[in-house]
Amino acid sequence: MSVADRKAREKETLKALILKGAKKLFIEKGIEQTTIRNIADEIDYSVGTVYVYFKDKTAILHDLHSIGFQELGGYFQELFKIEDPMERLRKMGFAYIKFALENQEMYDLMFNLKAPMEFLEKSENEDWDEGAATFNRVKVTIEECINKGYFKGHNVEPLSFMVWSLVHGMCCLEIRQRTKGVKFTNPDTILFDGYNEYLKIIDKL
Amino acid sequence: MSVADRKAREKETLKALILKGAKKLFIEKGIEQTTIRNIADEIDYSVGTVYVYFKDKTAILHDLHSIGFQELGGYFQELFKIEDPMERLRKMGFAYIKFALENQEMYDLMFNLKAPMEFLEKSENEDWDEGAATFNRVKVTIEECINKGYFKGHNVEPLSFMVWSLVHGMCCLEIRQRTKGVKFTNPDTILFDGYNEYLKIIDKL
DNA sequence: TTAAAAAATGAACGTTGTTCAAAAATAAAA
DNA sequence: TTTTATTTTTGAACAACGTTCATTTTTTAA
Numbered sequence: 001m002s003v004a005d006r007k008a009r010e011k012e013t014l015k016a017l018i019l020k021g022a023k024k025l026f027i028e029k030g031i032e033q034t035t036i037r038n039i040a041d042e043i044d045y046s047v048g049t050v051y052v053y054f055k056d057k058t059a060i061l062h063d064l065h066s067i068g069f070q071e072l073g074g075y076f077q078e079l080f081k082i083e084d085p086m087e088r089l090r091k092m093g094f095a096y097i098k099f100a101l102e103n104q105e106m107y108d109l110m111f112n113l114k115a116p117m118e119f120l121e122k123s124e125n126e127d128w129d130e131g132a133a134t135f136n137r138v139k140v141t142i143e144e145c146i147n148k149g150y151f152k153g154h155n156v157e158p159l160s161f162m163v164w165s166l167v168h169g170m171c172c173l174e175i176r177q178r179t180k181g182v183k184f185t186n187p188d189t190i191l192f193d194g195y196n197e198y199l200k201i202i203d204k205l
Numbered sequence: 206m207s208v209a210d211r212k213a214r215e216k217e218t219l220k221a222l223i224l225k226g227a228k229k230l231f232i233e234k235g236i237e238q239t240t241i242r243n244i245a246d247e248i249d250y251s252v253g254t255v256y257v258y259f260k261d262k263t264a265i266l267h268d269l270h271s272i273g274f275q276e277l278g279g280y281f282q283e284l285f286k287i288e289d290p291m292e293r294l295r296k297m298g299f300a301y302i303k304f305a306l307e308n309q310e311m312y313d314l315m316f317n318l319k320a321p322m323e324f325l326e327k328s329e330n331e332d333w334d335e336g337a338a339t340f341n342r343v344k345v346t347i348e349e350c351i352n353k354g355y356f357k358g359h360n361v362e363p364l365s366f367m368v369w370s371l372v373h374g375m376c377c378l379e380i381r382q383r384t385k386g387v388k389f390t391n392p393d394t395i396l397f398d399g400y401n402e403y404l405k406i407i408d409k410l
Numbered sequence: 411t412t413a414a415a416a417a418a419t420g421a422a423c424g425t426t427g428t429t430c431a432a433a434a435a436t437a438a439a440a
Numbered sequence: 441t442t443t444t445a446t447t448t449t450t451g452a453a454c455a456a457c458g459t460t461c462a463t464t465t466t467t468t469a470a
Binding site for chain 2: 032111112113114117120127128131132135153154155157158159161162164165166167168169170172173176177178179180181182183184185190193194195196197198200201204205
């Protein structure tokens with residue numbers, strides 16, 4: 001166990017500490033309202049130190065966006081024990097919405113903010129692996145549905161994209177306050193009421 | 206025609222000039238990249254003048270968001286000449302997507318940015334009239350569909366919300382670069398391919 | 411021509427993300 | 441142990457941001 005090894009471990013620890021502090025503040029007071037100085041204060045380090053461990057703010061946001069996908073993975077954990085792909089698809093949408101509502105700021109970061117994508121564009125690895133992997137779980141499930149005779153006459157990829165868009169759109173409108181603006185009859189349940197309409201539809205296909 | 210009247214008209218003209226300059230810059234270089242100083246420079250006025258006519262940046266963004274809804278109305282113009290509500294519904298989604306793709310920055314402002322909603326919260330009129338009115342056009346059309354015997358077993362409002370979410374979600378993922386991240390087989394047509402899957406589905410209902 | 415009112419101005423303030431020479435802490439060498 | 445070299449941390453300083461407001465300029469009324 002060399003000194004270099006320990007130093008490397010300590011670097012990782014501090015990096016994780018910064019991310020932890022950032023996440024806490026993001027959830028507490030919003031991403032836009034959180035400054036690098038806030039983050040530095042939160043973990044009792046100076047601003048300069050934050051910039052030693054992260055190139056800029058988009059780097060922090062990108063790393064946190066990746067953590068968000070890990071957490072979303074947690075919500076999906078149980079799903080792949082479900083054999084019936086249609087049942088799995090139904091539950092997957094629920095889990096997705098649940099994650100979005102329980103982790104609004106993280107969801108926003110993962111699927112709405114420009115920062116994580118801007119970071120990718122500037123970095124050498126241009127691929128959005130997290131997003132692609134998550135989308136693939138939907139695609140695989142829908143493929144199984146098709147193989148079982150569901151969704152006759154449909155194409156896997158565009159259909160998967162449509163399903164993703166449907167749940168994403170609902171979460172998006174909710175998180176960005178657009179459901180509050182349109183005065184629904186039942187504002188508190190509109191997301192699940194909307195999702196139920198979708199469930200009714202796929203039951204017929 | 207009193208002096209006061211002319212003054213009032215001149216005030217409106219300058220307000221419109223500021224909005225016009227702001228919109229031009231927003232489209233040219235993005236909303237986030239446009240500063241009040243940029244806008245003032247663009248129209249050859251000082252920063253201070255901008256603040257005489259608008260309380261703050263969210264006021265500019267809100268007014269521009271309203272203009273966006275007028276423009277979206279233009280895309281919807283022809284639609285209500287279509288008698289068949291199902292055909293109108295199909296075309297409405299297309300028009301919506303077309304508007305979103307041709308006016309990405311404006312669409313973002315209307316349905317994604319927090320500024321217009323923050324402005325509403327602070328103002329006395331808390332209602333998002335523009336959004337509610339636009340949603341109502343979808344709702345009315347779907348109601349007509351139901352009256353004609355389509356969408357049996359479905360509820361107007363949640364179903365309308367679901368349809369809105371579906372197209373909004375697609376536009377959102379596209380505009381916020383999430384479709385570029387997930388490497389689709391046909392990235393250039395995925396939005397319309399996805400929308401076609403939706404069309405296939407409602408044809409069966 | 412002069413006084414009053416309205417409109418336009420831009421320097422100045424507090425904050426932001428970011429940088430970087432200097433200081434402090436740690437490791438290696440003597 | 442003491443000295444030297446390396447690594448880590450620091451916070452003052454910078455440019456740019458949204459915003460304010462005392463001052464100046466322009467316009468209107470007297």
